[in-house]
Amino acid sequence: HEESTLNVCPNCGGNKIWYLGMGTQKVEGQAQKLFPEASVCRLDSDAAKGEGGLQRLIAGIKRGDYQIVVSTQIGLPYLREHDFRLSAVIWADALLNMPDFRAAEKGFRIIWQLAGKDHARMGERQVIVQSFNPGHYSLCRARDLDYPGFVSDELRQREELGYPPFVSMISIRVEGGPGSGADSLASSIVASARARVPAEGTLSVMGPTMIHLARARSRVRWQILLKGSEEVAVRELAQWVLEKYAHRERSKEKVQVSVDVDPVSFF
Secondary structure: OOOOOOOOOOOOOOOOOOOOOOOHHHHHHHHHHHOOOOOEEEEOOOOOOOOOHHHHHHHHHHHOOOOEEEEOHHHHHHHOOOOOOEEEEOOOHHHHOOOOOOHHHHHHHHHHHHHOOOOOOOOOOEEEEOOOOOOOHHHHHHHOOOHHHHHHHHHHHHHHHOOOOOOEEEEEEEEEOOOOOHHHHHHHHHHHHHHHOOOOOOOEEEEEEEEHHHHOOOOEEEEEEEEEOOHHHHHHHHHHHHHHHHOOOOOOOOOEEEEEEOOOOOO
16 A cells, blocks of 8 residues: 655644654754763764774774764664663664564564673663553563563464464565566566465465665565465475576566575565
């Protein structure tokens, strides 16, 4: 589903609508305003650009050059090793609402890691989580540091919705530059694959769906998901797609077709 952005509120008719970002630069600026005497470090892909950029920032953090660190997930493997006593997850809903069936798991893991890597230190660090949905089971279980409870909730959700580990899943990605025909090829793959799926059965073909993060890099990537309770049937359909489409000569169009079995990421 796709809609254009709103210029007028459908409820009150007002036109004072602004779309505000929530990126690391804005958080960094607010932190500097709130704590003018503190040294603030921003740790994201932009700030870490250049040879050795990430290593220099990490080295400064380890030396204690910064009192506040504003970071994306890129810095999590390094920050969880540091002796930070207070962490904040800003707008946790962005994690939970990602188009990925592992979104709740990833959100829980980030909070769990910030709270303390090992059980000996677990609970010594304070983590504040900002969310418009504080009753979400992932956040509640993370708040209580209840890993078994989260696993139980998550497995129940996945079984009801038909996601791994209760089904097998394979991702087919079609990627190309603007005007390469990647969209038409993705649609052809879906139509052909669905024609091979029995009317009655558990095997399904989902998509194609555009991955917007790829589009931002001047590439257009379409994703198709093959899903079913019988692993052999899912793999056979993926193999058929590869044989039919991936080995075609498409050098002029520069379109790539790839397959990811049991995908970890959907971007």
